[in-house]
Amino acid sequence: MNKKECIAMLLAGGQGTRLGVLTKKLAKPAVPFGGKYRIIDFTLSNCVNSGIDTVGVLTQFQPLQLHSYIGIGGPWDLDRERGGVMVLPPFVRSDGGQWYKGTANAVYQNLGYLETYQPEYVLVLSGDHVYKMDYGKMLEFHKNNNASATIAVIEVPIEEASRFGIMNTDSDKKIIDFEEKPKQPKNNLASMGVYIFNYDVLKKYLEEDANDPGSSNDFGKNIIPKMLISGERMFAYPFDGYWKDVGTLESLWEANMDLLGPKHKFDLYDRNWRVYSVNPNQPPHYIASSSKVENSLVNEGCLIYGECFNSVLFPGVYIGKGAKVYDAVIMLGAKILEGAFVRKAIIGTNAVISENCLIGQKDILLQETPLTVVGDDEVVAPGLSVFGIHERGGLKNVFKYE
Amino acid sequence: MSLNMNNVMGVIILTERKDKLKELTLNRALAAVPFGARYRIIDFALSNLVNAGVRNVGVFVQEKYRSLMDHLGIGKEWDLNRQRDGLFILPPEKYADGSTSWLLNGDILLLRRHLDYLLRSKQEYVILMTNPIIWNVNFTTVLKDHLDKQADITIVYHLTDHQNCLGTFTEINTDRQEKITAVKVNPLINQSSKLSLDTFIIGRKKLMEIMDSSISTGGSDFVRDIIIPNLDKLLIYGYQFEGYARKINSLECYYKTSMELLNPKISKELFYANGPIYTKVKNEPPAIYTKTAEVKNSLIANGCIIKGRIENSILFRGVKVGQNAVVKNSIVMQKTELDYGVSLENVIIDKDCFISAEKKLMGAASYPLVISKKTQL
Numbered sequence: 001m002n003k004k005e006c007i008a009m010l011l012a013g014g015q016g017t018r019l020g021v022l023t024k025k026l027a028k029p030a031v032p033f034g035g036k037y038r039i040i041d042f043t044l045s046n047c048v049n050s051g052i053d054t055v056g057v058l059t060q061f062q063p064l065q066l067h068s069y070i071g072i073g074g075p076w077d078l079d080r081e082r083g084g085v086m087v088l089p090p091f092v093r094s095d096g097g098q099w100y101k102g103t104a105n106a107v108y109q110n111l112g113y114l115e116t117y118q119p120e121y122v123l124v125l126s127g128d129h130v131y132k133m134d135y136g137k138m139l140e141f142h143k144n145n146n147a148s149a150t151i152a153v154i155e156v157p158i159e160e161a162s163r164f165g166i167m168n169t170d171s172d173k174k175i176i177d178f179e180e181k182p183k184q185p186k187n188n189l190a191s192m193g194v195y196i197f198n199y200d201v202l203k204k205y206l207e208e209d210a211n212d213p214g215s216s217n218d219f220g221k222n223i224i225p226k227m228l229i230s231g232e233r234m235f236a237y238p239f240d241g242y243w244k245d246v247g248t249l250e251s252l253w254e255a256n257m258d259l260l261g262p263k264h265k266f267d268l269y270d271r272n273w274r275v276y277s278v279n280p281n282q283p284p285h286y287i288a289s290s291s292k293v294e295n296s297l298v299n300e301g302c303l304i305y306g307e308c309f310n311s312v313l314f315p316g317v318y319i320g321k322g323a324k325v326y327d328a329v330i331m332l333g334a335k336i337l338e339g340a341f342v343r344k345a346i347i348g349t350n351a352v353i354s355e356n357c358l359i360g361q362k363d364i365l366l367q368e369t370p371l372t373v374v375g376d377d378e379v380v381a382p383g384l385s386v387f388g389i390h391e392r393g394g395l396k397n398v399f400k401y402e
Numbered sequence: 403m404s405l406n407m408n409n410v411m412g413v414i415i416l417t418e419r420k421d422k423l424k425e426l427t428l429n430r431a432l433a434a435v436p437f438g439a440r441y442r443i444i445d446f447a448l449s450n451l452v453n454a455g456v457r458n459v460g461v462f463v464q465e466k467y468r469s470l471m472d473h474l475g476i477g478k479e480w481d482l483n484r485q486r487d488g489l490f491i492l493p494p495e496k497y498a499d500g501s502t503s504w505l506l507n508g509d510i511l512l513l514r515r516h517l518d519y520l521l522r523s524k525q526e527y528v529i530l531m532t533n534p535i536i537w538n539v540n541f542t543t544v545l546k547d548h549l550d551k552q553a554d555i556t557i558v559y560h561l562t563d564h565q566n567c568l569g570t571f572t573e574i575n576t577d578r579q580e581k582i583t584a585v586k587v588n589p590l591i592n593q594s595s596k597l598s599l600d601t602f603i604i605g606r607k608k609l610m611e612i613m614d615s616s617i618s619t620g621g622s623d624f625v626r627d628i629i630i631p632n633l634d635k636l637l638i639y640g641y642q643f644e645g646y647a648r649k650i651n652s653l654e655c656y657y658k659t660s661m662e663l664l665n666p667k668i669s670k671e672l673f674y675a676n677g678p679i680y681t682k683v684k685n686e687p688p689a690i691y692t693k694t695a696e697v698k699n700s701l702i703a704n705g706c707i708i709k710g711r712i713e714n715s716i717l718f719r720g721v722k723v724g725q726n727a728v729v730k731n732s733i734v735m736q737k738t739e740l741d742y743g744v745s746l747e748n749v750i751i752d753k754d755c756f757i758s759a760e761k762k763l764m765g766a767a768s769y770p771l772v773i774s775k776k777t778q779l
Binding site: 034075262269275276281284285289294297300 | 673693696704707
């Protein structure tokens with residue numbers, strides 16, 4: 001018997017269109033973050049740190065990198081005899097099979113996976129947020145309230161509330177009303193996309209939803225409202241830590257910057273809540289005599305001859321002599337060659353910024369500078385200037401951010 | 403004969419009996435001494451074998467091997483957790499007659515105690531190492547040379563001046579065809595600049611055969627009792643390794659070799675030449691540099707938190723350097739913490755130490771000060 005009390009279903013099929021050039025070849029949860037991680041590491045690590053050892057990862061869009069990254073789950077200690085991580089892409093059945101039509105449909109199509117574990121609770125997660133959260137505490141809250149479903153919520157600035165699913169609760173945190181992306185939000189309790197369901201209840205609603213041709217098969221749009229209307233006991237679990245939806249280039253850059261500074265908002269160094277990830281096997285990084293590194297994260301395999309301020313460097317980054325890098329996120333193996341200048345930018349995996357290039361703007365205030373993004377594998381020819389606000393001919397992957 | 407690395411096994415014998423690196427080898431084997439900001443000395447030998455395609459490696463250990471076993475585990479990082487073959491750690495045993503193999507002084511005696519391992523292995527050739535060398539070598543080329551010459555034994559050597567890290571050493575002479583004409587262990591008068599890298603290729607059956615006849619006539623040492631008496635009887639050739647290689651056999655040598663890594667040309671060769679060097683990975687975040695950090699010419703591993711000044715130094719994983727601290731020409735090992743204003747020059751600090759605020763420690767450039775593991779100062 002493979003019975004598990006609570007298992008997680010991690011939605012990782014999103015394309016992340018707003019991440020533009022960074023998600024051309026990979027799914028959003030596989031986007032690199034924080035000098036070492038991929039976005040999905042945070043959710044996977046949360047599962048393991050919360051004592052959940054059975055995680056189904058639902059993939060669909062550009063899954064190659066994500067699948068090879070997750071592998072058999074070793075880095076997260078999820079390579080288990082019973083349970084562990086299981087990648088669940090869409091599949092073909094005798095009746096033809098189909099793509100995942102929505103978040104709820106993805107879980108519905110994998111009811112067979114859930115059945116093998118006969119769980120009492122199912123934790124539904126999304127693989128595109130950066131946060132550290134103990135799902136165990138949330139499960140306890142769910143049980144204490146005798147709820148059918150619990151939704152984790154976080155307070156967001158009211159002016160941003162219309163981007164989220166907004167919850168209205170009574171004084172016992174019981175949800176009385178839920179609006180997906182409301183035009184006029186009544187409050188600022190936003191859904192984090194973290195749900196706990198009683199399995200039998202979830203199964204019932206998923207099956208009903210699958211038989212509803214008018215449904216868009218989405219948790220936020222269909223399942224949650226339907227459950228509320230049917231009078232299910234649903235509660236909002238308040239979370240007050242750091243949580244960031246890194247769905248846009250700007251927010252991805254911001255979240256990276258949140259790791260820096262004496263009052264950094266997000267701490268990767270907490271030994272009691274480790275964030276696990278695939279460890280690249282690279283030599284220690286080398287800082288040359290000619291270089292200067294301040295207020296930055298630097299990973300293994302980097303060779304730094306130039307200057308680097310307020311930046312996040314992934315493994316194997318090269319910064320040449322005389323090059324200056326400010327407020328930038330430089331991804332795996334990217335090269336900033338001699339004399340180049342980079343400011344407020346994301347430089348994609350293996351991109352090359354050639355000699356004396358100017359990426360971003362030199363002389364205006366940081367807040368006013370728009371973000372400049374150079375896509376994966378892009379080579380910016382020597383001496384070129386690339387600003388976020390101008391589009392340059394011949395640089396097809398240099399993304400214009402507005 | 404075809405060049406198939408599936409047909410080759412690796413044997414690493416760690417027989418050192420003395421505390422070669424002083425405090426650093428107080429509680430660990432030489433092979434397990436941390437090196438190069440994130441490695442252990444044995445990683446180079448193991449990675450070279452694995453990069454050449456060797457899938458069966460036996461590590462013969464003699465004493466103080468807890469830390470080594472902890473490091474190697476099931477060999478996963480070297481991809482040696484295999485269904486068949488893989489990594490074998492062969493520690494000393496106590497026998498029914500009361501004798502113990504850790505009292506055996508001699509590499510072939512140790513090897514014979516685990517003769518079953520050699521008997522059971524299927525490979526035709528053995529790459530035998532009696533000392534873990536710091537290098538990045540392509541063993542496929544060495545094997546090819548061994549096969550081309552139809553040698554019985556190949557000894558890998560390099561040309562070096564005798565200034566480079568001497569402890570125990572083996573000097574060899576070769577003729578024009580690289581056939582070995584003389585072998586001397588620790589001669590007082592140095593006549594040859596060809597020094598053995600304590601790495602040999604030999605047929606597995608041949609090894610068992612000559613080992614048996616040597617031990618039965620009182621032999622115990624591979625070089626002294628197998629190579630030297632057989633120079634005329636067997637075809638023993640040298641193979642000159644032209645890259646960077648260092649044998650670590652004294653503290654001064656460890657320090658000097660470590661500092662050589664700060665030369666990017668050397669570290670590039672060592673870390674990339676014929677494949678990567680694998681090591682046990684730790685789940686550490688990237689190193690963080692604060693606004694007050696000032697780092698020059700240094701190698702830094704992940705998980706470090708750097709607030710002070712670092713020059714010509716090597717920092718292992720998870721080291722913390724406080725504000726106003728100055729670290730010069732030093733090696734700081736895993737998770738050691740240097741508080742506010744600490745000053746180090748020519749110092750090697752082992753793992754898990756804590757140096758409290760404003761302490762000043764200084765060694766000599768040619769003779770570093772060593773602070774042993776878990777010291778609280």
